[in-house]
Amino acid sequence: MSLLNPNSPLAGIGMTSQRTRDRMVQRLRKQGIKDEAVLDAMNAIPRHIFVDEALSIRAYEDVSLPIGYGQTISQPYIVARMTEILRGERPSMGRVLEIGTGCGYQTAVLSKLSQEVYSVERISPLLMKARANLRELRTRNVKVKHADGNYGLPDLAPFDGIMVTAGASHIPDELLNQMAVGGRMVIPVGAQEQALVLVEHLPDEYRQTRLEAVKFVPLLGGTS
Ligand code: SAH
Numbered sequence: 001m002s003l004l005n006p007n008s009p010l011a012g013i014g015m016t017s018q019r020t021r022d023r024m025v026q027r028l029r030k031q032g033i034k035d036e037a038v039l040d041a042m043n044a045i046p047r048h049i050f051v052d053e054a055l056s057i058r059a060y061e062d063v064s065l066p067i068g069y070g071q072t073i074s075q076p077y078i079v080a081r082m083t084e085i086l087r088g089e090r091p092s093m094g095r096v097l098e099i100g101t102g103c104g105y106q107t108a109v110l111s112k113l114s115q116e117v118y119s120v121e122r123i124s125p126l127l128m129k130a131r132a133n134l135r136e137l138r139t140r141n142v143k144v145k146h147a148d149g150n151y152g153l154p155d156l157a158p159f160d161g162i163m164v165t166a167g168a169s170h171i172p173d174e175l176l177n178q179m180a181v182g183g184r185m186v187i188p189v190g191a192q193e194q195a196l197v198l199v200e201h202l203p204d205e206y207r208q209t210r211l212e213a214v215k216f217v218p219l220l221g222g223t224s
Contacts, residue, residue, distance in 0.1 A: 004046065010136070015057040016048040024060040028080050031062075035084040041112035042080060047073075050105040050133050067103045069123050071217055074165060078214060079106050085186045085198055085211065086161045087113060094160035097178065099149030100219070104130030106165055107142055117142045118156055120149040122223045148223055152178040159183060167194045167216035176206055188216045 004011040004018065011018060025043045033039060048059035050073055055065050064072040074082075083106070087093060093114040098107055101121035107130065110117045119142065121127040127146050134142055145153065149164070150172050157178035164175070164187035171187055179185055179201040188194045196211040 004044075010046045010049060012046055012048055012056075016046070016059060020060045021047070024062075024076055027062065028076060031077050033077070033080045033084060035080075035087060035089070037113055038080050038083045038087065038109070041083070041109050042076065044112065045105070045108045045137070047076070047105055049136060050103040050108075067126065067129075069126055071102055071123065071126060073103050073105050074216075079109055081212075082106075082163060082165070082186050082196065083109055083113065085196065086110075086163050086184055088184050088200075090160075094180075095156075095158075096161040096163065097153060097156075097159040097175075098163045098165065099152075099175075100165035101127055101130045101144050102165065104133045104144070106163070107144070108134060108137055108139055110161075110163065111139045111142045114161065115141060118153055118159075119144045120147045120153065122146070122148055122220060124224065146223060148221055150174065150219065150221060154178060161185070162187075164188065164219065165216065166219035167214075168219040171197065171199065171208075176201075179206075188214045 025039050048056040051059050051065050062075050064075045067073050096110050096114040096117045098119040101119040107119045124146050152174045158180035160180050160183045162185040167188045183201045185199040187197050189197045194214050198209045200207045
């Protein structure tokens with residue numbers, strides 16, 4: 001099924017075509033991703049526009065790739081898995097905060113499954129790239145901001161979902177405080193060994209569940 005106009009440069013050809021995206025989705029299904037809404041979103045979004053042209057033929061492989069400034073675009077499986085965990089079968093995620101925009105790929109996936117997405121990036125030139133990528137896709141429900149994501153976005157809280165896409169040494173209190181009741185957060189936590197942690201803000205507790213091992217670039221402080 002072709003989801004993009006085949007004559008648009010966004011549609012891609014050969015290794016960046018809709019067929020390649022279809023194959024990526026089939027692979028994600030085999031790897032255990034079950035949430036069809038997540039798979040549909042990833043089928044629709046041209047991942048190759050988020051990487052440098054020289055790397056675009058590798059955009060649909062299940063690997064992370066460099067995006068400059070020492071940062072990476074997460075591998076498709078991790079994007080799918082974190083999105084599936086964050087959704088938790090909710091029909092729409094309402095307002096979502098992402099920490100670590102990078103090139104904006106995960107942001108674009110979240111935009112298909114939420115009412116509004118706010119995404120924070122600490123490296124200014126990366127943020128500008130992400131903004132251009134998201135504009136190319138005509139994404140309308142996303143706002144990206146240059147800030148240190150350790151503090152979240154207190155003026156825009158509470159959020160129904162918070163996704164941190166860089167490895168944290170601990171879960172920042174500021175982010176816990178910005179979760180709506182019923183909200184969910186997924187965050188890679190750990191110094192040497194990182195694991196995904198799901199936090200659910202229940203009426204009377206923050207329930208934490210440790211999930212699979214992962215490898216992310218570190219969540220740093222300050223902006224540049
Ligand atoms: N979401 C991206 C992943 C990008 S890698 C994707 O779709 O592939 C993680 C990003 O987190 C990097 O761009 C890095 O600069 C950013 N980052 C690290 N620490 C941060 C912080 N404190 N605040 C905001 N962004 C941060």
